[in-house]
Amino acid sequence: MxxxxxxxxxxxxxxxxxxxxxxxxxxxxxxxxxxxxxxxxxxxxxxxxxxxxxxxxxxxxxxxxxxxxxxxxxxxxxxxxxxxxxxxxxxxxxxxxxxxxxxxxxxxxHNAESAFSPIHRRAREVIAGSSVLEVGSCFGLLALQLAVDGHAVTAVDVCPGAIDLLGQASAGLGIALQAVPGDARALPFGDDSFDTVTLIHLLEHLSSDSAQRSLVEAARVARRRVVVAVPYEDEPDAAFGHVQALTESDLLSWAKKYPGWRAAISEHHGGWLILDRR
Structure with missing residues (x-):
């Protein structure tokens, strides 16, 4: 890379x-x-x-x-x-x-030493079904944990270097998953391909328009559930590549765009939006 x-x-x-x-x-x-x-x-x-x-x-x-x-x-x-x-x-x-x-x-x-431990734990708890697509996987630490949990996991990220690293890591650890390069705004999968699609701390890295396009794509390829988690920030943290500061109002606005889905919004180390097909 x-x-x-x-x-x-x-x-x-x-x-x-x-x-x-x-x-x-x-x-x-x-x-x-x-x-x-x-x-x-x-x-x-x-x-x-x-x-x-x-x-x-x-x-x-x-x-x-x-x-x-x-x-x-x-x-x-x-x-x-x-x-x-x-x-x-x-x-x-x-x-x-x-x-x-x-x-x-x-x-x-696993030992709760990382600030992301409760976020990953929550994401693992709300998976529906057996197949999972993690969108914006970066290093793929969540994808690896989901695979250990027994799910059939596909990880997608726009960065080929991160995908290469995840592929090497999963092979070295003996954890089976698929790592695929791809853009969240145009996912390289067919309709209803996965039981659950996750976007965990991804949308704050995208413009408002790109975030909404990514949600449309997630809903397209999800059979049962879409899980979104975002940090709540007063200002976007540019050092981590954040380009918009998101709030509960954003989650409420997104939820209204999917009338064919049941929406649940909660707060747990940031904001969560879970969409379930009716």
């Missing part, structure tokens, strides 16, 4: 190293896994202490988030480039780094 998960090039050159001794810059994370770094014009230098035993999604998000707040990292592309480089540096090879990332991230979700 490329060095970044997005097609947008970082505005700075990111240089990452594991910190074995000494320090670089001021601490930007105050627990046992301190990320340090500084920005020198178009160069960003980051040192981290993560290893194959500790690299995990929540630690990367927290540590790099602090560097972003300190002004060391700017924008989504720089954040993602640093994310990828750190993972690749945590093993004896980039492949070993990613294998460790998946193994540790799934364990953290």
């Amino acid at each position: 490329t060095s970044s998960l997005t097609s947008v090039a970082p505005t700075a050159t990111i240089r990452v190293r594991r910190r074995l001794t000494g320090s670089l810059g001021s601490p930007a994370w105050t627990d046992q896994h301190v990320f340090t770094g500084h920005r020198d014009g178009r160069n960003v230098y980051i040192a981290h202490p993560l290893t194959a035993a500790t690299v995990a999604d929540h630690r990367l998000v927290d540590g790099l988030g602090c560097l972003r707040e300190a002004g060391v990292l700017q924008g989504q592309a720089e954040f993602e480039d640093a994310f990828v480089q750190i993972v690749r540096s945590c093993g004896s090879s980039p492949e070993d780094g990613w294998a460790a990332f998946y193994r540790n991230s799934l364990a953290a979700l």
Whole structure:
């Protein structure tokens, strides 16, 4: 895959190293896994202490988030480039780094160490039927958990690099699922192809028009249920690629566009919309 998960090039050159001794810059994370770094014009230098035993999604998000707040990292592309480089540096090879990332991230979700643990748990609880399509799967951590739960899972994401990583991870972990590149606004599946279609923390990454098109597509390919989860934000978090701040009013507006479906709206670490065919 490329060095970044997005097609947008970082505005700075990111240089990452594991910190074995000494320090670089001021601490930007105050627990046992301190990320340090500084920005020198178009160069960003980051040192981290993560290893194959500790690299995990929540630690990367927290540590790099602090560097972003300190002004060391700017924008989504720089954040993602640093994310990828750190993972690749945590093993004896980039492949070993990613294998460790998946193994540790799934364990953290299972052990409720990750902020996403309650969101994934809720999503797993509301699946209807045996076949599931996860739209906007990114690394596919939810898709892998759903497959372990016994569902026939297909994961789709617009980023080919993320799909390649998920395919390699599922094979390495011995977890069967399908990983398919595709656009949420034009899903490459026929009508009524899956019992449940999930869009978990996806729609905030899309414009209003694209989000609504993605919902239409999800309803088209779902036989029984569509599950939507979004964060509630006052302002969209651009570092994570959010382009719109969503509220309960948005969920209510979306629900009204599907009169042939029963809609349930709730709040659990953000907003949830569940559509069921009447």
